Amino acid sequence: MIDLGDLREGVLEYDVLDAAKEINKLPNIELVGVGTNLTCYGGVLPDEENLSKLITIKEKIERVLEIKLPIISGGNSSSLYMVMDNTMPKGINQLRLGESIVLGRETAYGKEVPNAHKDCFVLKGEIIEIKNKPSVPTGKIGLDAFGEVPKFEDRGVIKRAIIALGRQDIKVDGITPLDNGIRVLGASSDHLILDVTESKYDYRVGDVVDFYMDYGCLLQAMTSPYVSKYYVG
Template sequence: MKKFPRVVWDPSRLLANAAFLDRLCHQQKNSVGWIPVTKVTCADPDIVGTLIRQGYDSFADSRIENLRRIKQMSSSCQTTLLRLPGLHEVAEVVRYADISLVSEQDTIAALQREAQRDNRRHKIILMIELGDLREGVCTQHALEMGRFILEQDHIEWLGIGTNLTCYGGVIPTADIMLELTGLKARIETELGHALTIVSGGNSSLLPLLLEQRLPPGINQLRLGEALFFGRETAYGRHIAGMHEDIFRLEAEVIEVKEKPSVPKGTLGKNAFGETPVFRDRGIHTRAIIALGEQDVPVADLSPFDPNISILGGSSDHLILDVTGCDIKVGDVLSFRLNYRALLYAMTSGYVGKHKLTEEEIGSCVS
């Protein structure tokens, strides 16, 4: 039985986007690799499994629960924890994350103790603050932190990395990337420790790759939005040759009636403590679908049918203007999702997830 609302996704388009990123990285003058970031899909087993069967064996995610799921699917996959580990979860980090991103001595010391207790070595990438003001050690303290890392006999220091755009909106430039590779050279010279990974960042680095301007030495990218939405995140532009429409959200119509467009009576606040504003459209046809803010932020949806417009919603209902459309109760309507809407929908236990079959893909009209 079909479950609605549901996220529907196309595995052929997902694999086409992954292959595009492979080619893009291979076209660079210097060796660059990329890791699929699965957090927007909550490491959905069907999605991760599709990538694993295609030969991808390294994944990154911000939640240890998702990395545990990936390890349970394939213990040979290399997993990277993107969010800095919390001290409460170091046992799970050492167990389920092969690599973690770090910036605090206390965290590194806790990982060292847990790795020693578990009789294994835990790999880390030291994050460097380069202007976006999220996680990372300031460059002037990187050598001091490096000396501390090298004192830990159960910690394997793989490299350095940075994150831009996600918080401060800082655009990655060639100059910023050169600052990162320059720091790598200083570490290797002054501390005598070879670093194998310089992780330059996320999908906001795609413009540098597309323009062949990524400096030599940046050899790892962490890509989620580019993979799943065919978009770079520095300027929010679609990447020609990639699919933007791997995912869609489907929901069922549960009421269709002609009603006024402005509520009657004294108006107060709505279910979310907001004072709504209404435009008088006269009597029109309104549809309600079984979908609400508890499932996705409805403002981040857009109907595939250009004749349908979203009027608003509550926790469990989305109100649409369907005037002039042939819509009835029981119909299923489709919506485009942006990154945030997909993240909410994949996280929600109330929203089903459906992988299109080859037959369904063949019957779809692009």
């Protein structure tokens, strides 16, 4: 892996030849290609310039070491937009796709991937309380359980639903209710609070609310021991 500027894993460009020479000496390892990873840590986007540099590095290794490297892995789902826009440099012959397949969007600009589905994963949460309550707390506001000062919009008395989910399980700003009449207000460690005032559905305790998830939320939900996983179809 070669670091082209995102500063996560990988060999820096000026160390590539030395690293390739050492790898090539190993009797039980075959060097078959080069790759890079972008947009994961530093948010650096793949483009024609940095991916063309990857091709140039591959060609230099082949020339100096007199070997063939059949694989040039040009990144993850953030590189897919270049395939969609037909700007991917010729020579890049592999992408390591995850989010674009399972969530249906490329990750450089968030464009939907044609013919992909965004509902491969649906988060379901049970309502454990329904009450009409003020939209703004009463009293002096300080730090919440996570050391943050919460802010509130005064919408009068609203119909609120509490879901048996929380920040121990999910990334709260990474969920989108399938019911567009629901607003996510916030969450504590194990309670998710929703405004269901404008929903056309008369929610009751025991009802289940469905959510789409972004990558960060899906990551947390899949690794949380408190979220049950069901595979269908």
